[in-house]
Amino acid sequence: MAARKAEKKRVPAQKARSKAALAVTARPKPKAPVRKPKTSADARAVFTKLRAHHHDAHCELDHQNPFQLVIATVLSAQSTDVMVNRITPELFRAYPTPAALAKAEQSEVEAKLNQIGMFRQKARNIIGLSKRLVEHHGGNVPRSLTELVELPGVGRKTANVVLGVAFGTPEGVVVDTHVQRISQRLGFTRETEPVEIEQDLMKLFPREDWDMLSHVLIFHGRRICTARSPACAACPVNELCPSAFRAENVGRKPPRVRT
Numbered sequence: 001m002a003a004r005k006a007e008k009k010r011v012p013a014q015k016a017r018s019k020a021a022l023a024v025t026a027r028p029k030p031k032a033p034v035r036k037p038k039t040s041a042d043a044r045a046v047f048t049k050l051r052a053h054h055h056d057a058h059c060e061l062d063h064q065n066p067f068q069l070v071i072a073t074v075l076s077a078q079s080t081d082v083m084v085n086r087i088t089p090e091l092f093r094a095y096p097t098p099a100a101l102a103k104a105e106q107s108e109v110e111a112k113l114n115q116i117g118m119f120r121q122k123a124r125n126i127i128g129l130s131k132r133l134v135e136h137h138g139g140n141v142p143r144s145l146t147e148l149v150e151l152p153g154v155g156r157k158t159a160n161v162v163l164g165v166a167f168g169t170p171e172g173v174v175v176d177t178h179v180q181r182i183s184q185r186l187g188f189t190r191e192t193e194p195v196e197i198e199q200d201l202m203k204l205f206p207r208e209d210w211d212m213l214s215h216v217l218i219f220h221g222r223r224i225c226t227a228r229s230p231a232c233a234a235c236p237v238n239e240l241c242p243s244a245f246r247a248e249n250v251g252r253k254p255p256r257v258r259t
Ligand code: SF4
Pocket: 185, 186, 224, 225, 226, 230, 231, 232, 233, 235, 236, 237, 238, 239, 241, 242, 243, 244, 245, 247
């Protein structure tokens, strides 16, 4: 009898152990922020402080006109701004206008891009994009989201970079990896997908802040609130941040699970 009772007790313990084992092998979910999302007033107070701290925040892709900006932004996918800035001067010298790049040989453009990832696909995209600018937009970069996302290699994020930086008329908030991570750490969102994070940010902040919001968060993410080692002690909003001094696992991409 006593043995049977002991056996019954063991079964739930075994179940718990196997659940724990499953939890170890399953892909871990990113952790949600430790407090409720900020109200709009709270979020704007945080942003005001961050903006004052990063008063020089701006788009760090070197460009001199909307055409160069859209090309540089397309090239920056899966690459760094520093790397893109290294290759674009030579690219823009060789192909200064959409008409010039539209007529370029794919192999010659590839040769100028081969230091960055996916350079063949990017070469194809920027030639195609230039052709479309020439054929459909008189050689100019269009000013609407709908027209921009029809260009090869241009998605919503790139389109909003161009609309915000070149024309001052963003139709959304640019959510890159820094904006995603820091919005989660600051409690601006509990979402993990860029499209949903963008919706939360658009509700929290007025349209006139959308462009600068992403520049400031990107500056903050590159200089202080880095993915691996956020410098909370040096952060100007550490008294307002729900993740301060415990942010290492908040807003980070889950580790890859080997199978
Ligand atoms: S306090 Fe830490 S986690 Fe919060 S925004 Fe600043 S650096 Fe990032």
